[in-house]
Amino acid sequence: MAFNNVYRFEVMEDRVELYHERRGPEDAVFLFPLIVVEEHRLKSLSPHLCVRDLYSGELIMKDDGFDLTWTVNGPRKQEHIHYCYR
Template identity: 85%
Template structure:
């Protein structure tokens, strides 16, 4: 299944904020802040609520890029999605 997403990461003080630009950069949807929990590991501070589903994330930095893992929990969703950015 082909699809594409555009995410924007912004560094703000002591965290990384994640936005989804599904409606373009001018109307990006704020998802959640990611905060450092260990060296090279960030986790969402609080989940993002979309209708009845909760989206949370974990970002792990590697030598060649980073991995972003999503967890989606809701009445009809129980998903775990792993992206590798290199």
């Protein structure tokens, strides 16, 4: 299944805000803030509600990039998606 996603990470003083630019950068959807929970590991502060599904994420920094793991829970979705950005 081919698909394309564009995410924007905005680094703030105490968090990283994650946006999905599926409608372009001018109309990006705010997903959630990622906060530091331990060294090199950030987790979503609260899940993002999309219709009836809750999306949460965890970002782990690596020497050569980062991993982003999504968890989606809802009445019809129980998904765990792991992306490696290198």
